[in-house]
Amino acid sequence: MVLLAQKEVEAAMGNLNEEQIYFLTYRMKIKKKSRWLQVLANYKGIDIDEKMSNQDIEEKIKDWVLVDILDGGYKKRPYKCDCGQSLRFQYIIQNKKEGTVRQLGENCFENYLSLPSSVIKDVKNGMYAIDLERDEILIKYKKNLFYPLASYMHLSLPQDIIDQYEAGLPLSDNQIKLVERINARYEEEKKLSFLFQRLNINQQQFVSKMNQEDRRELLLSIEDGCAEGFFPDEEILEYEETTQRQIQLHLPLLERQKQEVREWKLAKDRQEQLHSLTPEQREFILSFSKEDQAALLDTVQKPLYYSIESIKNLPLETRIKKQVELNLPLLKEQIYQINVAQNRLQNLS
Template sequence: MVLLSKNEIETVMSTLNEEQIYFLQHRTKQKKKSRWLQTLANYKGFDINEKMSDQEIEEKLDDWILVDIKDGGYQKRPHKCDCGQALRFQYIIRNKAQDAVRYLGENCFENYLSLPASVIKDVKKGLYSIDLERDEILVKYKKNLFYPLDKYMHLPLPQDLLDQYELGLPLSDNQINLVERIHTRYEEEKKLASLFQRLTIEQQQFVSKLNQEDRRELLLSIEDGFAESFLYIEDLSEFNEALHRQIQLNLPLLERQKQTIEEWRLTKKREAALHALSPEQQKFILSFGKEEQTSLLDQIHKPLYFSYESIENLLLDDTIKKQVELKLPLLKEQIYQIQLAQNKRDKVEV
């Protein structure tokens, strides 16, 4: 979708009532101001969050704030820059500390604020998307395309979205996506609450102490019954008290916990494999790097590729020959070297 022309906007606007017109104009202006504040705050490195109001962000900035952008229409220049130039687009900015207001064109706007081109680009991109959403609402109104929000009135929806619906204005695609995300989250919260009630008092007390993300993962994992999710661990001495308690309560483990335990088991298995070797074999394997040691120990009980007699006369590195002589597994690149040496020998013999 592209922006509507000023005439197209005015044509659809003329079919709206005064409340609808005011809402759209006020909403567009507020969203532009919010986008400006967020972009400027991010550029200046201020710590802001979605719960902060525009006024709170504005107080932090103490800087030039975008008040409005006026569009005179295609091929029209009814506005004036402070420098005297006739304008189609007029940027109105205000500085509370200096008690000053400036009316600027695009070039003066960029130069006056002394912001990097990338920041100005982000501002313009954001403002364009806000105008695009306004036009989308107007087009949907003209085509009578209304989302059935009445089915979701039980959800904790943003007030401005409810106001828009009550005024008889359609929702943009972004707003519809927001409603559906809120609905999905609401349904999941209901499911989580139901799953939580299935737990014993002791299990509930434990789960309540988890952070939100971990609590969600654990509860969802018991949806189809958690007995099969339980992992038996032979030795708990190396794990923290919380994990001990979780297992004692027969609660399933989180994926990161399962991964930690699996890595621990592999480490124990590799240690056992290493200790089962002769001192000479152990010393030889420990001469490799950590990753190579892991690869070799994982293959200890697998059949060997080559016997010493089959490679004894090949042109190979002494390390590989010694490794085969000690009846130790080989790395992939070592096997490749042996195969190359065999091919060379076979060609010579032919």
């Protein structure tokens, strides 16, 4: 979508009543001011959050802030820049620290602030996006494309969305997406509450102590019918205390807990495999890296590829021959080395 020409904007505005025109114009000014403050705060490395008002952010910035953007109208230049040039659009900025006010055109606005071009570009991109949203609302109004917000008024919606709906203006696509995200969260919270009520009192007490994200994952696992497998009592005692309690309460494990259990069982199996070897075999395998140890132990019960007789005349590392002599499995790269050595020997004969 591209911006409407100013003449088209004014024609579309002519279809609105005074309340709608005021709402849309005022709202766009506030959004542009907010965008300016956000860009400036990011540039200065100032942390801001959604709960902070524009005034709160201004107090933190203590620099030039955008007070207003005045539009004199199509083909009109009723305003003046501080440099004397006639303007249609006038940027009014104020230094929060000194109280100084400047009334500038676009070029002087950029030059006066002495900000990097990247910051000015961010400001302009933000202003452009806000104007696009205004045009989208105007086009939707003309085409009578209204979102059925009445079905979502039970939600905790942003007040500006409610005000816009009550003023008889359509919502932008971004606003609709926000409403649908809020509704999705609301529906999920209802589902989680229902699932929580299905738990017995001991399970509820346990789940209530979990952080929000873990609680959500656990309750949704219950909805999906996820059940944990049988855990022998002697195994349970080896797990982390929280995991033990969860199993005892017949609650599903979180994905990270399942991974921990899998890793614990794998480590236990590998320890058992290691202790099933002779002392010499065990000492030899432990000389490898952790990753190679795991690869060797995973194949320690499988048939061996080579006997010592089949490779003793090959030009190989002593380590490989010793490994085969100890009836231990080989790594993939070691098997590759043997194949290369065999092919070379065949080519020479």
